[in-house]
Amino acid sequence: MQLPIDCLNNIFEHLESDKVTLYSCLLVNRLWCKLSVRILWSKIRNYNTLISCLPNESKEILLNNGILITNSKPPIFNYASFCKFLSIYEVNYNIKNILKRRYFISVQNLDDNIFIVSQEIFKLLMGQIPSLRKITFLGWSLKHITNFTSYSGARDCLKNLTELYCYSSIRTEFFYQLSQVCHTLKTLKIIYKKVISSGLVDLVSVQQNLKYMCMYRFGLHKDLKDTINLISKIPNTLISINIYGGRMHPNISLSFISRFTKLQELILTFYSNEPYRDFSNLQYDIFPYLQRLEFKRECPDNDSLVNFLEINGKNLKEFYVRNSNNLLNLAIIKFCPNLRKLSTKFSNDELDTLKFILNTCQYLETIDIFCKEYMNDLNLIEIVMKNVPKIHYKIILI
Secondary structure, eight states: OOOOHHHHHHHHHHTTTOHHHHHHHHTTOHHHHHHHHHHHTTBOOOHHHHHHTSOHHHHHHHHHTTOOOOOOOOOSSOGGGGOOEEEHHHHHHHHHHHHHHHOOOOHHHHHHHHHHHHHHHHHHHHHHOSOOOEEEEOSSOSTTOOOGGGSTTHHHHHTTOOEEEEETTSOHHHHHHHHHHOOOOOEEEEEOOSOOOHHHHHHHHTOSSOOEEEEESTTOOOOHHHHHHHHHTSOTTOSEEEEEEETOOOSSOGGGGGGOTTOSEEEEEESSSGGGTTGGGTTTOOOTTOOEEEESSOOOOHHHHHHHHHHHOTTOSEEEOSSOOHHHHHHHHHHOTTOSEEEEEEOGGGHHHHHHHHHHOTTOOEEEEEESSOOOHHHHHHHHHHHSOSSOOEEEEO
């Protein structure tokens, strides 16, 4: 009995991240091979194979520059056309390794040859990929990066791009040309460098359906004007903001978050309280759709959080905070009746509040308990066993 092709496609798509199983599927029969290879090669799997897919014109360019491509059988499939996820770093890193294994090349010549080969690879990909979904542009010197957005076929290849993960400092031409064709980004992840490209501002300003925004090393960039300009262009379509500042102290106020009234998820990571100095400006803002609120390290003062929960706690399903006091824990009971997941802190004299949470938050499925000081594990377990309703619970003691 043979499953319908649509059914097989759905199964293989669910196996997209399971490379081992997909490789096994290649060996079942011709149909399975034909269907599963498309999913397996949504990410480039073998760069020697990809180089063998280069057209004769590209191979001649490489040969004229002293880069010999070993003759091999024509590829069975047009592997380049299957690619959906493109990492600029991985392309250059793998080309570098291939060239180092095959040739004894000076550092300067190696850089030049990486550029030449990558140029032909990007030409191939832009011309063959019908619709790229994600680009990751990190971890490689920008000196010799090809501006592949200008290649033939790039407009069609990039027009439905949904995810971009990049440095803020990539040269303006890349972002500007991308902004001319790509207005459909849903996820944008930015690692801040000391420069914010004006082209990045252009790209953000034309997005019509941006949903997920991640900003890493937020605060590294010191030019307040550039940062404010970028943030002001983010459309009010966001449902998720994730800001990782680490030990950085951003010059810009977090009050800009109040503009994004459709937020369902807000995740903030700072290693000190300083970035939250003006959270008081947010504590009375209304986020009617907010379902997840997470402070991964330090958090705003508990009084401001209590006021925030009074307004926005009703729809919260997940709340994570490390440095809570009893006042905040009582506010969780009062204002967050629909919680499914909770992470908070207790001391020995606040165990009655823990009992109250376990008995009151009827939808709670998981609770992470941070201990302010030494607690007797047996006493804590006894409290949990006596006060947890007869439903599935996951309890983590930290």
